[in-house]
Amino acid sequence: DTGVSQDPRHKITKRGQNVTFRCDPISEHNRLYWYRQTLGQGPEFLTYFQNEAQLEKSRLLSDRFSAERPKGSFSTLEIQRTEQGDSAMYLCASSLLRGSTSGKTYEQYFGPGTRLTVT
Amino acid sequence: AQRVTQPEKLLSVFKGAPVELKCNYSYSGSPELFWYVQYSRQRLQLLLRHISRESIKGFTADLNKGETSFHLKKPFAQEEDSAMYYCALSHGSARQLTFGSGTQLTVLP
Numbered sequence: 225d226t227g228v229s230q231d232p233r234h235k236i237t238k239r240g241q242n243v244t245f246r247c248d249p250i251s252e253h254n255r256l257y258w259y260r261q262t263l264g265q266g267p268e269f270l271t272y273f274q275n276e277a278q279l280e281k282s283r284l285l286s287d288r289f290s291a292e293r294p295k296g297s298f299s300t301l302e303i304q305r306t307e308q309g310d311s312a313m314y315l316c317a318s319s320l321l322r323g324s325t326s327g328k329t330y331e332q333y334f335g336p337g338t339r340l341t342v343t
Numbered sequence: 344a345q346r347v348t349q350p351e352k353l354l355s356v357f358k359g360a361p362v363e364l365k366c367n368y369s370y371s372g373s374p375e376l377f378w379y380v381q382y383s384r385q386r387l388q389l390l391l392r393h394i395s396r397e398s399i400k401g402f403t404a405d406l407n408k409g410e411t412s413f414h415l416k417k418p419f420a421q422e423e424d425s426a427m428y429y430c431a432l433s434h435g436s437a438r439q440l441t442f443g444s445g446t447q448l449t450v451l452p
Binding site: 227255257259264265266267268269272274279280315317319330331332333334335336337 | 347352379386387388389392429431433435436437438439440441442443444445
């Protein structure tokens with residue numbers, strides 16, 4: 225499978241516990257994004273990596289959230305001391321610059337997501 | 344700040360009827376817009392990007408900068424078009440996406 229993969233697909237945890245999610249992007253993609261999606265809403269941007277560098281973080285990303293992308297390959301998103309409000313679908317996407325005569329674009333490919341439920 | 348608005352949460356049409364899913368955006372720069380689709384139990388996937396002006400699965404979308412709109416259209420809807428559709432704006436140095444809240448399209452037989 226050459227698409228973006230995420231693990232686990234589902235996670236149920238108790239409030240206060242820590243959780244970690246993994247994302248494996250498409251192998252040649254140097255850009256990696258994390259989004260969060262709650263019920264009835266579109267995905268919301270959390271953070272972005274170019275290779276191993278985390279270059280952008282949303283204000284949605286509180287101090288309890290941390291993301292890494294060691295060696296510019298897979299990425300992990302950790303949530304410490306989970307709260308019920310953290311319950312959501314966490315999506316990972318990767319992209320590669322595509323150029324054409326009409327312009328350049330970064331087309332993002334999404335993984336299946338990790339559904340987190342905090343009880 | 345950038346914003347994407349999809350005014351219809353739900354849209355139902357009959358098979359063979361035209362369909363238009365509305366998207367309006369607010370952005371001070373030059374917009375780069377996309378339509379993503381999510382079929383039942385599948386991942387989010389790119390349907391169209393305005394920059395390539397293509398038609399995918401019979402769908403087209405034209406960027407109207409004057410009306411700040413990027414509506415998705417198809418002249419004859421099919422049952423397999425039933426899905427959740429998201430309009431998204433790419434922006435910033437990270438080219439992150441700001442999504443609308445989505446429109447659930449149901450094509451009735």
